[in-house]
Amino acid sequence: MKIAILGTRGIPNYHGGFEQFAEFFAVYLANKGEDVYVYNSSLHPYKEKTFNGVKLVHCKDPEDKMGTVGQFLYDLNCILDARKRNFDIILQLGYTSSTIWWWLMPKKAKIITNMDGLEWKRSKYSKKVQYFLKYAEKLGAIHSDHLIADSLGIQVYLKNKYNKNSTYIAYGADVFTNPNESILDKYKIEKNKYSLLIARFEPENNLEMILDGVTTSTKKEPFLVIGKHETPYGEFLKEKYKAFSNIIFTGGIYNFEELNNIRYYSRLYFHGHSVGGTNPSLLEAMASNCLICANNNEFNKGVLRENAFYFATSNEVKQLYDTLDKENELEKINQNTTAIENEFSWNIINEKYYDLLKSIS
Incomplete structure (x- = not known):
């Protein structure tokens, strides 16, 4: 399979949950012999073209100059590049700044979206931002070929809200065995x-x-x-x-x-x-x-x-x-x-x- 992972700042992980998962899963896929690509922000400190067998695509990210708007443009740049590469599967991690470009997604690729949490419930966001996040969530739910819920609660929510089935797959961790x-x-x-x-x-x-x-x-x-x-x-x-x-x-x-x-x-x-x-x-x-x-x-x-x-x-x-x-x-x-x-x-x-x-x- 030719697989792309979008929606993170890139690997190796320097940021958080989705980046950590993208690193672990992409390397796992590469070790299975799959042709896997991870999209990396141009602001990411790692500038090589590969990482442990994973191919990296560095896309322009203007977030440092434009703030939040830059995230949307970074996702747009990733999607435009993905249109050129004939992927079988695009795994999209999150929906906040990417699903508004759903109509530009490659038509032949299967789009799988991890729907993350209920971002619009976060009280730090204004009412306008919360409304937009609900809209982005709806676009992700409607226009993906398959949804992933990382909790059973999210799985129930997606079914009740959008009548969409999803696959429950949680986040991961490994037991800590070396205390000091x-x-x-x-x-x-x-x-x-x-x-x-x-x-x-x-x-x-x-x-x-x-x-x-x-x-x-x-x-x-x-x-x-x-x-x-x-x-x-x-x-x-x-x-x-x-x-x-x-x-x-x-x-x-x-x-x-x-x-x-x-x-x-x-x-x-x-x-x-x-x-x-x-x-x-x-x-x-x-x-x-x-x-x-x-x-x-x-x-x-x-x-x-x-x-x-x-x-x-x-x-x-x-x-x-x-x-x-x-x-x-x-x-x-x-x-x-x-x-x-x-x-x-x-x-x-x-x-x-x-x-x-x-x-x-």
Whole structure:
């Protein structure tokens, strides 16, 4: 098969979830002997024409000069190039800035779209942007040959909203097996004597709810808030909780070994995400020995099932924070590790995507 992967900034991964998946899956396809291409932004630091057997197509990306509008033009440039290459399959990751060009997609290629989460629900967007995102979602759902839902909740939503069937394939992770407790020294924390959350600083990730619960507790152990906080919402949170010395805003941590160890040795891991899809950081927490307290919604429950504790208010956060002990909940932790091995490992996820591509080509 001649396969193109569109919708990311490119590989190797320097950005996030879709880029991480694109790297793993594209290399997997290349190792299977498939003819696979990944579209890379001209702003991507990796400038070679291939990566581990994957062919790279570098397309002009004016986002650095034009902001968000540049993303739409980058996707347009990728699609125009794809029209020249006679692909059998185009795997489109997301829809936000690409589906408005649906009428330019190559007619002979099968278009498979991963519909991501419910982007239009994000409160950071204005009403006009939310309306556009709903429109872009509709275009992706209607004009793709096949849809992928990365959570069961999204699969149900696509059926109810657009009467479209989709294939459920989650995001992936691999079990963390090489802990190194000495890494904690850098952050001045001790095994099982701190808790944390990892999130983008956006209201729908419920950081404020979690921190309100933590700061009303009598426990004063360190609580790490990991994520890029140089945003208006981040500044608001730092100002609100500046009197609490145990609340530590670390900023983003991009060293995966450090991040895995911080997760591995934590007492509790709080996951506040409430807007659709299988969140990569949640799977990584499951893979890293975490005892997870998650926002009570269908997306999180679809992944964690009964192997987590759930909250919907800051008072419920406080109760969990005050009463839970990791050593008493090893069964939930072990069940999450088993789920990663049996359902969410990268090898399993890659196989599911590959089987889908073969069935459609």
